[in-house]
Amino acid sequence: MTQSERGLTVVEILVALVILGIGLLVLAGGSVVVTRDLTRSGLATVSNARAQAKLDELMAVAASTSPRCGSANFVSSVSATTINKITLSWNITPVAGAQRTISVYTSYRLPGNRSHADTLTALIGC
Numbered sequence: 856m857t858q859s860e861r862g863l864t865v866v867e868i869l870v871a872l873v874i875l876g877i878g879l880l881v882l883a884g885g886s887v888v889v890t891r892d893l894t895r896s897g898l899a900t901v902s903n904a905r906a907q908a909k910l911d912e913l914m915a916v917a918a919s920t921s922p923r924c925g926s927a928n929f930v931s932s933v934s935a936t937t938i939n940k941i942t943l944s945w946n947i948t949p950v951a952g953a954q955r956t957i958s959v960y961t962s963y964r965l966p967g968n969r970s971h972a973d974t975l976t977a978l979i980g981c
Contacts, residue, residue, distance in 0.1 A: 895965055899973070902941050902961040906975040909945060909959050917955070917979055924955060924981035940964060955979050 913929065920926045935944040945959045957979065962972040 891966055895971075898941070898963050898965070899971070901939070902963055902973060903975070905938075905941060905943055906959040906961045906973065909943060910957060910975055910977055913945065913947070913957050913959075914977070914979055917981065922981065924979075935960075953981055955981055 916926050916929045917924045920929075929947065931946045931948075932944045935942045937943075940963055942962045943959070945957060948956050948958075955978070957977050959975045960972065961975075962970055964970050
């Protein structure tokens, strides 16, 4: 072979393919992590929005009567409700008094059969 007939050897091509394959596997693994995190953050956003909406609703019900907190609808949830994979319940304590604590609980399933729960709490004057 003369010096003008230079090219790549089979070994060089195989090494390049192995390096390319490893790089593609790293990229694929990274995309799995990103997809999992996006799913989790999306569920957390929807869950927190529902908890805030329920808290706002309960505060509006409490303010709608005179004296405040006297509405028959201003009570703790009897059972949890599930809408689109997010479970919501709430508790109002104490049952009577000048100040009440509203706690809104949300929970949802994450990929991998794991679950996550959050609590949103507010104090209101009655």
